[in-house]
Amino acid sequence: MNQNTVQIEFTINGKKVTTNIPSHVTALHVIREIMGLKGSKEGCGIGECGACTIQVDDKAVNSCLMLGAQLHNRDVMTIEGLSKEKKLHPLQEKFIENHAVQCGFCTPGLLMSTHAFLKENENPDRQEITRAIAGNLCRCTGYQQIITSIEAALQDESCRGGE
Amino acid sequence: MNMNYVRPRDLAEAFAFLAENGRDTTIIAGGTDVMVDLRSGELDTRFLLDISRLDELKGIRLEGENLVVGATTTLSDIYHSELLTQYAPALQKSAYNFASTQIRNVATIGGNVAHCSPCGDTVPPLVIHETKVVFSGKKGERRIPIEEVATGPYRCFLEKDEIITAFILKPVEADFADFQKIGRRKDLAISRLSMAVMVDRDSDGIISSMKFSLGACTPTPHRMTAVEEFMTGKKVTCELLFEGGKLLAEKMIEITGRRPSIIYKEPAVQGLFVRMLYPVV
Ligand SMILES: Cc1cc2nc3c(=O)[nH]c(=O)nc-3n(C[C@H](O)[C@H](O)[C@H](O)COP(=O)(O)OP(=O)(O)OC[C@H]3O[C@@H](n4cnc5c(N)ncnc54)[C@H](O)[C@@H]3O)c2cc1C
Ligand code: FES
Ligand code: FES
Numbered sequence: 001m002n003q004n005t006v007q008i009e010f011t012i013n014g015k016k017v018t019t020n021i022p023s024h025v026t027a028l029h030v031i032r033e034i035m036g037l038k039g040s041k042e043g044c045g046i047g048e049c050g051a052c053t054i055q056v057d058d059k060a061v062n063s064c065l066m067l068g069a070q071l072h073n074r075d076v077m078t079i080e081g082l083s084k085e086k087k088l089h090p091l092q093e094k095f096i097e098n099h100a101v102q103c104g105f106c107t108p109g110l111l112m113s114t115h116a117f118l119k120e121n122e123n124p125d126r127q128e129i130t131r132a133i134a135g136n137l138c139r140c141t142g143y144q145q146i147i148t149s150i151e152a153a154l155q156d157e158s159c160r161g162g163e
Numbered sequence: 164m165n166m167n168y169v170r171p172r173d174l175a176e177a178f179a180f181l182a183e184n185g186r187d188t189t190i191i192a193g194g195t196d197v198m199v200d201l202r203s204g205e206l207d208t209r210f211l212l213d214i215s216r217l218d219e220l221k222g223i224r225l226e227g228e229n230l231v232v233g234a235t236t237t238l239s240d241i242y243h244s245e246l247l248t249q250y251a252p253a254l255q256k257s258a259y260n261f262a263s264t265q266i267r268n269v270a271t272i273g274g275n276v277a278h279c280s281p282c283g284d285t286v287p288p289l290v291i292h293e294t295k296v297v298f299s300g301k302k303g304e305r306r307i308p309i310e311e312v313a314t315g316p317y318r319c320f321l322e323k324d325e326i327i328t329a330f331i332l333k334p335v336e337a338d339f340a341d342f343q344k345i346g347r348r349k350d351l352a353i354s355r356l357s358m359a360v361m362v363d364r365d366s367d368g369i370i371s372s373m374k375f376s377l378g379a380c381t382p383t384p385h386r387m388t389a390v391e392e393f394m395t396g397k398k399v400t401c402e403l404l405f406e407g408g409k410l411l412a413e414k415m416i417e418i419t420g421r422r423p424s425i426i427y428k429e430p431a432v433q434g435l436f437v438r439m440l441y442p443v444v
Binding site for chain 1: 165166167168170191193194195198199201202211213215239262263264265266268269
């Protein structure tokens with residue numbers, strides 16, 4: 001079978017890369033299978049669960065619904081870009097301290113959504129937080145611990161930084 | 164899969180490509196419908212033409228008497244636009260409960276309309292603003308009333324060599340405007356029933372004008388002029404809302420016929436109508 005390819009050039013977690021990818025694959029496929037970054041997960045593959053959430057030009061998006069080719073010239077951040085030098089990001093610490101992680105499958109996506117949300121919102125209330133993560137399903141925690149973690153992060157300026 | 168990805172540099176290049184290859188091409192903007200259809204195998208196409216980067220298709224602006232919304236304006240842009248707060252609040256409200264943040268960040272108004280799903284949330288608000296949809300191609304442009312864009316569920320009036328470039332709305336600063344929907348669950352809900360309204364009242368609280376559109380439960384969107392006429396010139400009371408809602412349900416049945424789902428939809432239509440307009444009472 002003839003596979004059509006397309007060349008893309010983009011920044012991933014601060015690093016510039018140029019690569020050839022099959023034209024039809026998703027951004028999630030590029031990240032996991034071509035870049036080898038396995039932190040972003042595929043849950044549903046159709047935009048409903050948020051496990052594949054990454055940031056593209058600082059905005060949270062579902063990488064399963066984005067065409068890999070559309071990453072061209074974009075600035076991409078995945079969960080791997082959040083922690084620096086093997087140290088957890090303060091936001092990750094908050095998630096652990098507040099028991100927001102059980103099986104962990106939803107966590108990378110949730111952290112990407114939350115991190116993008118904190119960049120844009122100074123003082124959100126609980127309802128706004130709930131709305132911001134409505135596209136991220138978690139089958140374990142029941143969300144309360146996640147929301148509590150985000151509220152804790154709001155009190156800590158260092159949670160907004162990074163990448 | 165034998166598919167080619169095409170990223171035109173500007174609109175002229177996109178038009179030229181479609182003039183040549185329109186039959187074998189699918190346009191991709193935010194991709195939130197296209198990617199789902201590619202994955203399921205429902206969509207098989209030789210070319211994907213990516214219009215998401217074309218600056219000519221972006222942005223919301225006032226142009227003379229008109230409010231112009233570019234086709235690749237995202238639902239997030241719509242949600243944050245101050246111009247829309249002022250001149251098309253119902254459209255803005257349709258972005259509020261649209262899917263999730265991740266989807267709103269990429270999904271476009273052009274894709275929502277071109278997909279011609281009866282559940283497109285931006286459509287009822289566009290209907291009450293008497294929107295003209297701009298279809299453009301190498302040969303020129305034509306302006307089609309929003310109600311005529313969908314010729315049926317998932318069937319679009321668009322020719323294979325055309326792109327929706329913009330939406331031209333009548334800007335209105337209404338006393339009251341709203342969009343409501345009922346879906347399967349609150350977030351990421353695909354609408355089962357949706358409606359948009361704008362109301363103006365005079366100093367005695369009498370409705371001086373009303374625009375109302377129903378979505379999702381009819382195969383294509385409908386402005387409900389019978390309901391508008393019934394309500395106009397009257398003072399809003401709870402009784403009036405119930406009567407208006409009843410009339411609306413009757414008119415809906417005239418369009419759809421009596422389907423099994425009517426047992427649910429008839430009271431739901433009436434109930435949503437009353438709930439939406441209750442703040443006016
Ligand atoms: C989980 C999930 C939840 C959703 N929730 C909602 C919801 O709450 N409400 C709702 O209304 N929709 C919802 N949708 C559907 C979808 O997100 C919207 O229809 C969206 O607006 C499509 O825009 P897009 O830019 O992603 O379109 P694309 O997928 O890029 O394109 C959609 C269609 O339109 C065509 N097209 C796109 N742009 C143009 C153009 N400018 N000119 C001509 N043709 C064009 C494409 O060829 C394709 O056929 C949901 C989808 C998912 C996956
Ligand atoms: S895998 Fe992307 S939203 Fe579920
Ligand atoms: S921790 Fe298991 S899905 Fe969220």
